[in-house]
Amino acid sequence: MKWLWNLIRGWGVSVTVDLPSGYVNTEVRMSLSRIQCRHTLNIARLILRADELGWAIKVCGWNRTLAEQKENVATGKSNTMNSPHLELRATDLVLFTREGVAICEGEAFRPLGEYWESLGKECRWGGRFHDPVAFKVKTGRDFDPEKDLGWDSDHFETSKEAA
Numbered sequence: 319m320k321w322l323w324n325l326i327r328g329w330g331v332s333v334t335v336d337l338p339s340g341y342v343n344t345e346v347r348m349s350l351s352r353i354q355c356r357h358t359l360n361i362a363r364l365i366l367r368a369d370e371l372g373w374a375i376k377v378c379g380w381n382r383t384l385a386e387q388k389e390n391v392a393t394g395k396s397n398t399m400n401s402p403h404l405e406l407r408a409t410d411l412v413l414f415t416r417e418g419v420a421i422c423e424g425e426a427f428r429p430l431g432e433y434w435e436s437l438g439k440e441c442r443w444g445g446r447f448h449d450p451v452a453f454k455v456k457t458g459r460d461f462d463p464e465k466d467l468g469w470d471s472d473h474f475e476t477s478k479e480a481a
């Protein structure tokens with residue numbers, strides 16, 4: 319029956335199962351389809367938040383093919399083949415002023431990153447991504463999330479693990 323269960327989960331179909339009392343099924347998680355829908359809704363919220371803050375936003379990366387990800391790794395734009403962009407649950411944004419000037423400083427994304435994180439524990443902001451060891455070697459101190467910025471501040475993703 320496991321194959322049938324996996325098939326149903328893959329379709330994103332919601333099923334109700336009566337479990338014996340006291341039984342906790344820790345294996346059941348939100349399907350990928352539902353995570354993708356939640357991600358899309360939260361990106362909409364993020365775009366509206368950017369508008370409130372006086373920014374315009376362009377989506378510059380959402381879904382990626384395997385070939386595109388291989389190219390990104392080969393050219394150093396990404397360091398993983400395990401990218402959430404391959405599963406339609408990560409989005410890269412470009413910020414603009416209302417006059418259409420692109421904002422290149424990663425720090426400008428911080429209010430949006432903090433808003434993104436406030437939407438749920440599954441919402442991960444790339445501005446927090448860092449290598450603690452490399453950071454300490456470079457700066458002589460620990461990463462401070464209040465004032466330091468990770469390497470991917472324009473990246474907003476929805477984690478599968480926390481959903």
Ligand SMILES: [Zn+2]
Pocket residue numbers: 379403408409410472473474
């Ligand atoms: Zn990204």
